[in-house]
Amino acid sequence: MTAHLKMDKPDTRNRLDHTAQGLIGAGMDRPDGKAKVTGTAAYAFEDQPEGMAHGVLVRANVAKGRLNDIDRDSVLRLPGVLAAMCGPRFLRNPAQGGANEAPVQGSEGIAYLGQPVALVVAETFEQARHAAHMLTLQIDAQEGQTDPDIAGYESPDAKQAQQGDLDRAMKDAATAIDVTYTTPSHNSAAMEPHAAIAEWDQDMLTLRGSYQMLKYNRNELADALGIDPKCVRILAPYVGGGFGSKLGIAPEAVAAALAAHELNRPVGVALTRQQVFEGTMRRSESRQRVRLAADASGKLQGIGHDAYISNLTDEVFSEPVTQATPFIYAGENRVIGHHIARVNRTCAGSVRAPGESIGVTVLENAMDELAHQTGIDPVELRLMNIPDKNPTSGLPFSSHTLAEALTTGRDRFGWDQRNPQPGSTRKGDWLIGMGMASAVRVNILSEARVRVTLMPDGTARVQTDMTDIGTGTYAILTQICAEMLGLPETDVSVSLGDTDHPPGPGSGGSWGASSVGTAAFLACEKIRRELAKKVDADEADLTLKDGMVSYANRQVRLADMIDEEIEIEGHVEPGDTSDDVTQSTYGAHFAEVAVNAVTGETRVQRMLGVFAAGRILNHKTARSQCLGGMTFGLGMALTEELMHDPRDGHIVNRDLAEYHLPVNLDVPQLDVVLLDERDAYANPLQSKGIGELGICGAAAAITNAIFNATGVRVRDYPATLDKVL
Ligand code: MOS
Known part of the structure; x- marks a missing residue:
C-alpha cells in the first residue's frame, strides 16, 4: 500500500506536536555515530570484495584536444598490469546530478586539463599507479580557451529578467551603489575522496560508491554504460561528505564498471586528492555587478544583479548566483543578468x-x-x-x-x-x-519514497535509497518513525543508500530531510490508521507510546496487535504542496x-x-x-x-x-x-x-x-x- 500526500492548503495539523514521545526536534544522537567513530562504518572503498583489482585514472595533460589512442603495450608489460583502457565512454564525463543521463560534455574530446581520459588496472594500487604514470597518451592538442573574459559571455534570454526602469531609479536615487565583486572557483573538498568499486554478476552490476543522489546516479551510470537501469544497483550507506561534488556519478564509477566488465572481476577506482580537485565539480568563479538605488530614507527603489560565470561548452548547469535576489529585498525596479562564458576549465557544478x-x-x-x-x-x-x-x-x-x-x-x-x-x-x-x-x-521539496514496515515483533524497519552524507538522515528518519509509531528509537532500524530500496530524493539542495521525512511521516500515518482499524477506533484517539497502544481506556502492546507485517510506502512529490x-x-x-x-x-x-x-x-x-x-x-x-x-x-x-x-x-x-x-x-x-x-x-x-x-x-x-x- 502507498500513502500519498495531497496538500492543497497549508497543513496546520501541527501533528507532530501532539504525538506522545516528544522525539521530533530533540537533539538525538546519530544512530550511525558509534559505527563511524569506531571505524566500523564501511565507506565506499572500505568494503572491498575478494579479488578486487585496482584501477587508476589517467588525466588529460592538455586543456583541449582529441585523444586518439593510448600506448597500451608499453604498460601491459609492467608488473601486475591487467588492462589499459580508453574510449568515448571515459570521455563522457558525467556531471550534474538530477540529469538521469550522463551528460555528453567532453564526448567530443578533451575539454579541460586534468580530465580523466583513460584507466590502468593492475593487481595492486601501487602497480596501477606506476603504470598510469608511464602511460603515453596520443593526443592531438587544440587551442583551448581558459580565460572567461577572453572567451566572452553569452546572455541566454531565459536567464535575464527586468522589471521597471533600473537606470532611471539609479539616476533618481538619493544614494546609488554600483559595485563589482569577484569570487574565485571553489572545490567542495569533501573529506572522503571519490571512489567506486564495481562488481558484475552476469548482467547485473553492483557499484559501491560515494554519491549523494542514488536514484539519479543509477540512471546516469546505466546511461553511460548503455544498459538498463534495472541492471544497476548502487550501494552508498555512508558518504563522507559531498557538498555537491557527489550529486552525479563521476568518472571513477564509469571506469570501474567498464573495467570490471572487461576483466570479469571486481575493480575499484579511488581518486587521489589531486584528482578530486582537478576532476570533480568546481564552483564557477564569478564577477558580480550589484546596483542599489535608495531614496533619502534608505528604502531601495531598485536592485540590479549581474552575474558573470563560466562552464564547459554544452554544460547545462550554470551557477544560479542571483537566485535569492528577486525576493530578498523590496524595490520596484529590477534587473537580473546571467552571463556565461565557455571555457576549458574543470567542469563547473553545484558546490x-x-x-x-x-x-x-x-x-x-x-x-x-x-x-x-x-x-x-x-x-x-x-x-x-x-x-x-x-x-x-x-x-x-x-x-x-x-x-x-x-x-x-x-x-x-x-x-x-x-x-x-x-x-x-x-x-x-x-x-x-x-x-x-x-x-x-x-x-x-523533492520527490521521495520511503517504505516503512511494522514487524510482528513490534519493531519497525525503514527503507529508502536516500543517503546520509554526514547530515543526519539516519537520526531524523529514526526520530520521525519512532515518534509516529510510539516506539523507542532503538526499535526503529533505518536502512539507507541502496537503490534496491524505494527511491528517495538524495542529499542536495537542502531538500533531503524535509522530503524524505515527509514520505516517512505519510507511511507512518497510514500505519496508524491501519492499527486504528484493527481495534475499531479512530486514529486520532490512539496514543502510541513506548511500544504500547492506548485507546478508549484500553491499553495493548503494539506487538500483540499485529500478526503480520504492515508495509506502507510513503510518497511525496513537488506539486503536492502549495506552489x-x-x-x-x-x-x-x-x-x-x-x-x-x-x-x-x-x-x-x-x-x-x-x-x-x-x-x-x-x-x-x-x-x-x-x-x-x-x-x-x-x-x-x-x-x-x-x-x-x-x-x-x-x-x-x-x-x-x-x-x-x-x-x-x-x-x-x-x-x-x-x-x-x-x-x-x-x-x-x-x-x-x-x-x-x-x-x-x-x-x-x-x-x-x-x-x-x-x-x-x-x-x-x-x-x-x-x-x-
Ligand atoms: Mo548541494 S551543493 O546541492 O550538494
Whole structure:
C-alpha cells in the first residue's frame, strides 16, 4: 500500500506536536555515530570484495584536444598490469546530478586539463599507479580557451529578467551603489575522496560508491554504460561528505564498471586528492555587478544583479548566483543578468549552496556599502527593506523570519558595541571590527519514497535509497518513525543508500530531510490508521507510546496487535504542496574580526548565526549543519581559492595543503541560534531545508567586519592579507 500526500492548503495539523514521545526536534544522537567513530562504518572503498583489482585514472595533460589512442603495450608489460583502457565512454564525463543521463560534455574530446581520459588496472594500487604514470597518451592538442573574459559571455534570454526602469531609479536615487565583486572557483573538498568499486554478476552490476543522489546516479551510470537501469544497483550507506561534488556519478564509477566488465572481476577506482580537485565539480568563479538605488530614507527603489560565470561548452548547469535576489529585498525596479562564458576549465557544478552562497554574499557586501554611504545602521537598513510580498512575482511568503533573525542576532551579539566609524577601534596591533549579513536560501521539496514496515515483533524497519552524507538522515528518519509509531528509537532500524530500496530524493539542495521525512511521516500515518482499524477506533484517539497502544481506556502492546507485517510506502512529490507562495529560509550572520595592522592578517574572533527553517527536526544535527556552513563561510571570506593557471586553466593548488579550508585554529567560538518557526505551507512536518542556509551570506559578515575594522573594502574574494593591507 502507498500513502500519498495531497496538500492543497497549508497543513496546520501541527501533528507532530501532539504525538506522545516528544522525539521530533530533540537533539538525538546519530544512530550511525558509534559505527563511524569506531571505524566500523564501511565507506565506499572500505568494503572491498575478494579479488578486487585496482584501477587508476589517467588525466588529460592538455586543456583541449582529441585523444586518439593510448600506448597500451608499453604498460601491459609492467608488473601486475591487467588492462589499459580508453574510449568515448571515459570521455563522457558525467556531471550534474538530477540529469538521469550522463551528460555528453567532453564526448567530443578533451575539454579541460586534468580530465580523466583513460584507466590502468593492475593487481595492486601501487602497480596501477606506476603504470598510469608511464602511460603515453596520443593526443592531438587544440587551442583551448581558459580565460572567461577572453572567451566572452553569452546572455541566454531565459536567464535575464527586468522589471521597471533600473537606470532611471539609479539616476533618481538619493544614494546609488554600483559595485563589482569577484569570487574565485571553489572545490567542495569533501573529506572522503571519490571512489567506486564495481562488481558484475552476469548482467547485473553492483557499484559501491560515494554519491549523494542514488536514484539519479543509477540512471546516469546505466546511461553511460548503455544498459538498463534495472541492471544497476548502487550501494552508498555512508558518504563522507559531498557538498555537491557527489550529486552525479563521476568518472571513477564509469571506469570501474567498464573495467570490471572487461576483466570479469571486481575493480575499484579511488581518486587521489589531486584528482578530486582537478576532476570533480568546481564552483564557477564569478564577477558580480550589484546596483542599489535608495531614496533619502534608505528604502531601495531598485536592485540590479549581474552575474558573470563560466562552464564547459554544452554544460547545462550554470551557477544560479542571483537566485535569492528577486525576493530578498523590496524595490520596484529590477534587473537580473546571467552571463556565461565557455571555457576549458574543470567542469563547473553545484558546490555548497550553489547560487546563494556567493550571490547573497556579494549582495550583502553591497548592502553594507549602501549602509555606510547612507549612514544607516546595517541591521536597520535590512529591516526597512524587507518586502511584505515577493516583489518580483507578487506572491505572498509562506512564512518570513528575516526580521526576527536580524533583531535576535543584533541583541545576542551585542551589535550596539560596534563603532560605525571604520578603523576606529584598535587594541595594540589589532584593528577590531564587526560586520553582519542576511542569510537566505530557497526551500525545495523533492520527490521521495520511503517504505516503512511494522514487524510482528513490534519493531519497525525503514527503507529508502536516500543517503546520509554526514547530515543526519539516519537520526531524523529514526526520530520521525519512532515518534509516529510510539516506539523507542532503538526499535526503529533505518536502512539507507541502496537503490534496491524505494527511491528517495538524495542529499542536495537542502531538500533531503524535509522530503524524505515527509514520505516517512505519510507511511507512518497510514500505519496508524491501519492499527486504528484493527481495534475499531479512530486514529486520532490512539496514543502510541513506548511500544504500547492506548485507546478508549484500553491499553495493548503494539506487538500483540499485529500478526503480520504492515508495509506502507510513503510518497511525496513537488506539486503536492502549495506552489502559490514563496518559500524560503532566512537567517542573519554576525562576525567580529581582528585585523593585524602590521601584517594584514585577519582573525575571526567570534561569529553568531541566527537561522529559521521551519520546524527543526533534530536540533543537534541542524546546529551542526549551520556550524559547517559558517565555517565554510569563513573559508570563503579569507582563504579558499582555486587557482587556474592562465596558460592552460589547470588547477594549481589541487590539494588540502594548498587549497586552504579553515582548520580548528582558524575557527573561533561559533554560536548558532535556531528560531522557533513552523511553515505550514512547506509539508506536514512544517519543516524547511537547513543544510545550506549557514553558508549563504556568511562570508559577507566577515568582509563587512574587515571594512569596519580597517576601512578597506575588499571586493575580490578571498580577503587575503595582501588585499587588506
Ligand atoms: Mo548541494 S551543493 O546541492 O550538494
